[in-house]
Amino acid sequence: MKYLLMIYGNQEKWDSIPAEEWPEAIARQDAFNRKYRETGELVGAYGLADAVNARLVRRENGAPAVTDGPYLETKEYMASFYLLDCESEERALQIAAEIPSADQDAVEFWPVLHEAPADA
Amino acid sequence: MSGAPGVEDLLRELAPQVLVALVRRYGGFDLCEDAVQEALLAAALSWPAEGVPDNPRGWLVTVASRRLVDQVRAERSRRLREDRVVLATPQSELLARPADADPETDRDDSLTLLFLCCHPALSTPSRIALTLRAVGGLSTAQIAAAFLVPEPTMAQRISRAKQSIRTSNLPFRPPEAAERAERLAEVLHVLYLIFNEGYTASDGDSLTAPSLSGEAIRLTRLLRRALPEDPEVLGLLALMLFADARRPARTAPDGSLVPLSEQDRSRWDRALVDEAAALLTRALGGASPLGPYQLQAAIAGVHTEAADPSATDWPQILGLYDLLEKIAPNPVTSLNRAVAVAMVHGPAPALELLAALEADARLSRGHRLLATRAHLLELQGDLTEAASAYRAAAHRALSAPERRHLLTRAARLSPKAS
Numbered sequence: 001m002k003y004l005l006m007i008y009g010n011q012e013k014w015d016s017i018p019a020e021e022w023p024e025a026i027a028r029q030d031a032f033n034r035k036y037r038e039t040g041e042l043v044g045a046y047g048l049a050d051a052v053n054a055r056l057v058r059r060e061n062g063a064p065a066v067t068d069g070p071y072l073e074t075k076e077y078m079a080s081f082y083l084l085d086c087e088s089e090e091r092a093l094q095i096a097a098e099i100p101s102a103d104q105d106a107v108e109f110w111p112v113l114h115e116a117p118a119d120a
Numbered sequence: 121m122s123g124a125p126g127v128e129d130l131l132r133e134l135a136p137q138v139l140v141a142l143v144r145r146y147g148g149f150d151l152c153e154d155a156v157q158e159a160l161l162a163a164a165l166s167w168p169a170e171g172v173p174d175n176p177r178g179w180l181v182t183v184a185s186r187r188l189v190d191q192v193r194a195e196r197s198r199r200l201r202e203d204r205v206v207l208a209t210p211q212s213e214l215l216a217r218p219a220d221a222d223p224e225t226d227r228d229d230s231l232t233l234l235f236l237c238c239h240p241a242l243s244t245p246s247r248i249a250l251t252l253r254a255v256g257g258l259s260t261a262q263i264a265a266a267f268l269v270p271e272p273t274m275a276q277r278i279s280r281a282k283q284s285i286r287t288s289n290l291p292f293r294p295p296e297a298a299e300r301a302e303r304l305a306e307v308l309h310v311l312y313l314i315f316n317e318g319y320t321a322s323d324g325d326s327l328t329a330p331s332l333s334g335e336a337i338r339l340t341r342l343l344r345r346a347l348p349e350d351p352e353v354l355g356l357l358a359l360m361l362f363a364d365a366r367r368p369a370r371t372a373p374d375g376s377l378v379p380l381s382e383q384d385r386s387r388w389d390r391a392l393v394d395e396a397a398a399l400l401t402r403a404l405g406g407a408s409p410l411g412p413y414q415l416q417a418a419i420a421g422v423h424t425e426a427a428d429p430s431a432t433d434w435p436q437i438l439g440l441y442d443l444l445e446k447i448a449p450n451p452v453t454s455l456n457r458a459v460a461v462a463m464v465h466g467p468a469p470a471l472e473l474l475a476a477l478e479a480d481a482r483l484s485r486g487h488r489l490l491a492t493r494a495h496l497l498e499l500q501g502d503l504t505e506a507a508s509a510y511r512a513a514a515h516r517a518l519s520a521p522e523r524r525h526l527l528t529r530a531a532r533l534s535p536k537a538s
Binding site: 002037039040087111115 | 243244245246249267268269270272273274275276277278280518519520521523
């Protein structure tokens with residue numbers, strides 16, 4: 001099964017992290033990504049750009065209509081997402097809990113619909 | 121295999137034999153496996169243009185051996201595993217061996233290879249990936265496409281599996297007699313999982329993503345050649361063929377799932393049904409006790425015998441589920457048995473059985489219990505309740521085709537409800 005993990009945050013929160021802590025945070029993140037790429041369970045890990053770069057795209061009269069996003073006026077935006085492919089939900093939850101920031105902020109966890117009927 | 125198989129079919133047929141030849145000569149499953157993949161690639165590139173060599177297997181063994189030598193030399197130069205591989209075997213000896221020199225040994229060898237790839241020391245996804253590559257001869261890219269993951273993800277899974285074989289020192293030999301039955305059950309389970317993964321409504325682009333159910337059937341046929349009279353092997357193959365026979369009727373033109381009771385039975389593949397029935401008869405004719413695959417195949421067989429759903433012999437199906445629940449208890453079996461109870465004794469006692477199953481944590485979080493309840497409520501005529509149970513089941517379903525199917529059923533029962 002595949003699982004989507006999402007991490008939320010906002011600029012204010014990220015600005016509050018002292019610059020000298022970044023290298024260690026990045027190293028921990030890299031180690032996490034490396035570990036689960038090696039097991040074949042991490043399909044991809046992606047950090048998103050700042051919210052000012054988000055756009056909303058519609059099609060109006062057959063032509064793309066693009067406005068500044070994001071869609072919802074929320075305090076926190078999606079900051080990064082991971083796609084896992086794991087043997088069981090239990091295993092995926094265990095990996096989600098190992099995301100370096102999971103001791104600070106909750107990781108949103110979504111099973112991804114599967115094209116094959118679920119096995120017994 | 122009949123007729124003249126294409127180059128790809130031939131290569132995949134030879135892949136496990138070449139791998140075994142290398143492992144026997146040199147040891148070191150992981151390096152041999154890499155070398156065989158490279159030889160298969162070289163053949164796939166050169167054979168279609170230059171023609172298939174007279175002794176294709178000898179060609180592959182020679183090329184793979186050279187690749188292995190290259191790899192080992194490279195590793196040696198890095199001072200790794202200096203004394204692992206003995207390279208003294210004359211190439212002439214490898215070349216001289218005709219393709220079908222010793223069919224007896226080939227059969228045993230592919231079995232040993234399956235046992236190794238499905239070893240319980242490996243995780244289930246690793247077993248599946250390794251079986252498809254080492255025994256099935258599929259490339260990493262093809263396996264990745266079949267499972268809808270990027271190639272590097274699958275490459276990591278395979279290399280990790282091979283690393284586990286190396287570090288756990290798993291031997292390349294058949295399991296001891298004492299654990300043989302258990303290990304064979306693991307092999308059958310892996311093949312069954314591969315089949316189920318591929319038993320989908322849409323098979324996608326068959327050029328890039330091979331049909332996993334077709335591959336599972338091919339591998340199970342290979343296993344059957346090694347163990348022609350094993351009743352569970354026969355049972356699993358029969359089960360797969362019964363299911364595969366229904367494939368043409370299982371999907372509506374719009375891609376949605378058609379349940380068994382609504383399938384156009386004239387579209388079932390009769391040749392596959394007949395083959396499955398013959399295998400099942402043979403399996404059940406043996407003296408050994410019935411196993412779970414024989415029983416599941418027998419249930420599929422009873423369904424298939426009925427010319428239309430109303431002619432289904434439900435008492436016989438219920439009897440088979442009783443046995444299955446006894447020898448291989450499983451919550452999904454209990455749910456299916458409840459449906460058979462409903463068909464024999466009416467929905468009320470079946471709903472009581474379901475109530476008793478609610479405590480099972482494996483069922484309470486998923487969609488199956490709710491979907492079965494919806495079906496039973498529909499049989500009982502409680503259409504409003506059935507529709508809401510179908511909707512609740514759809515919310516929990518994690519498979520896109522099943523979710524669409526459950527929502528369609530809900531909509532059919534309450535067309536005005538939103």
